[in-house]
Amino acid sequence: MIAWRYLRAKRAEGGVSVMTWISLIGITLAVFALIATLSVRAGFRAEFVDTILGANAHVTIYAARHETADGRTISSFEDYDAAARDVAALEFVTRAAPMVRGQVMITANSRNAGAEVYGMRADDVRSIPRVGDGADADGDLARYGEGIAIGSGIARELGVGLGDRIRLISPDGVKTAFGTSPRVSAYEVVYIFTAGRYDIDRTRIYMPLDAAQTYFNREGLADELEVMVKHPEAIGTDAQIALMQAAGPYGNVWTWKDSSGGFLRALDIEDNVMFVILSVLVLIAAMNIVSGLIMLVKNKGRDIGILRTMGLTEGSVLRIFFICGAFTGIIGTGLGVLLGCLFAIYIDPIFSLVNYVSGGGVWDPAIRGIYALPAKLQLGDVMSAVGLSLGLSFVVTIFPARRAARMNPVEALRYE
Incomplete structure (x- = not known):
């Protein structure tokens, strides 16, 4: 008181x-x-x-450099569908998708930009959060097999929209007697997504897996396995060992914490x-x-x-x-x-x-x-x-x- x-x-x-x-x-x-x-x-x-977890893989499994039965030296998966099935069979894995990955220069409307191409099947792209079904996007993934999907940042940079065609230029093209000539191909934009992160929307392109294999000279091969898990923040050593064993003798693991831990x-x-x-x-x-x-x-x-x-x-x-x-x-x-x-x-x-x-x-x-x-x-x-x-x-x-x-x-x- x-x-x-x-x-x-x-x-x-x-x-x-x-x-x-x-x-x-x-x-x-x-x-x-x-x-x-x-x-x-x-x-x-x-x-x-x-x-990071929405549009990127929780775990990426890539192949170490090795020789094939016909004497080639590659850093890719040959039997990638079987490896993906074995990885997806693990209890803590929700999805495993084979992927071809490469960097290109894109051009349209007299504008140029650099981009990274992810070659994946339509069902795998559809299940990616912030990119596939339910994402902030324009277009129809049902037409994914007829063209490519690009980030909204790329679309703004090049001034393109749905139905426009853009050219992809890769330095790793056809080998001739005069050296390697760049590979140039044109693709229709059928889907434009906004993942919500600038560096993804500004640099990422999704292409059908078979088209990417042809474009990057990866016939019958996949560069990586994109893996999604139930509890991405709980990825530990035991889980990484299990993933490497399931992927085969040449599998190596790179988690989202390794790439974004900084x-x-x-x-x-x-x-x-x-x-x-x-x-x-x-x-x-x-x-x-x-x-x-x-x-x-x-x-x-x-x-x-x-x-x-x-x-x-x-x-x-x-x-x-x-x-x-x-x-x-x-x-x-x-x-x-x-x-x-x-x-x-x-x-x-x-x-x-x-x-x-x-x-x-x-x-x-x-x-x-x-x-x-x-x-x-x-x-x-x-x-x-x-x-x-x-x-x-x-x-x-x-x-x-x-x-x-x-x-x-x-x-x-x-x-x-």
């Missing part, structure tokens, strides 16, 4: 000071910044992992650094509570002396001023959580407003790899921010509250 009276008292009556209001606003902004940063970090990680490790390091920096920000805001509480104790020195002479214990005085300081931390934390959650929920219109005010161009997908600023509100992140803020607020409140409790009532009333 006494603490509540002190909190409600006006400044002229020796109540809550301006420093207390400053500390309240500081804690609110610090908690808001912490929750906003953690939610954006979680959104980045989820978006990166989703696009992204995830960079995000983890950035998460830890940002959490530490923002924790210091919360600590600085909480330290303002000390200033406000010390001023309150000084203004209430006579009250403390009177209460002590009336029989109030040191513990009771400590609790009075601890409640005053802790209440500031609780209110500031609550407001910060509210603002942080609203920011994470309405990040799209907020960012659109920022982009409009700044004249556009704030977000460049060519640099960040994804098309929008993501945010994912997680209970664990919110609880971490709440625990940190309240913990620091309670700890820093103890020191001025103890000073008030240990005040000598005789000294407090000496000049009264």
Whole structure:
């Protein structure tokens, strides 16, 4: 009751000071910044992992260089359908698809660009998340055998649409007496997909497997097996050994973590650094509570002396001023959580407003790899921010509250 009276008292009556209001606003902004940063970090990680796992293979099995029965040296699978069936038979595998892969230069409308061709069967392309059925795409995969599927970034770069024809140029063409001549073939665009990641939409082309085998001189061969598993984040050594054994004596495994682990490790390091920096920000805001509480104790020195002479214990005085300081931390934390959650929920219109005010161009997908600023509100992140803020607020409140409790009532009333 006494603490509540002190909190409600006006400044002229020796109540809550301006420093207390400053500390309240500081804690609110610090908690808001912490929750906003953690939610954006979680959104980045989820978006990166989703696009990596969505349009890319969870595990790629490629063949080591070996000699065939007719004396050729190849780095491809000969009996690729059998290898794919053996890999798909594993309990943790959901799909295994043979694939021919190669790099080409594409040209259309007097424009040129580089691209990577994935030669796959229509059913396998149809089952790829973010590319096949149910993806953000234009066209019909039923016509996949008549042409090729390209990313939306390639379509924009070349200025082509459905039904247009583009030329693919590969340096590994026909071998003649004068050397190897480039192979040039024209294909109709029958499907345009948007995987949601800039580097995929800008560089990837899907071509029927038999057409890719002919184009890249891989008749009867497949370069890789694209494998999808039930739990991609749990791919371990045992699973990799089982995949290599199922693929045959020349199979080697390359997981999505091997190819994109640098992204995830960079995000983890950035998460830890940002959490530490923002924790210091919360600590600085909480330290303002000390200033406000010390001023309150000084203004209430006579009250403390009177209460002590009336029989109030040191513990009771400590609790009075601890409640005053802790209440500031609780209110500031609550407001910060509210603002942080609203920011994470309405990040799209907020960012659109920022982009409009700044004249556009704030977000460049060519640099960040994804098309929008993501945010994912997680209970664990919110609880971490709440625990940190309240913990620091309670700890820093103890020191001025103890000073008030240990005040000598005789000294407090000496000049009264």
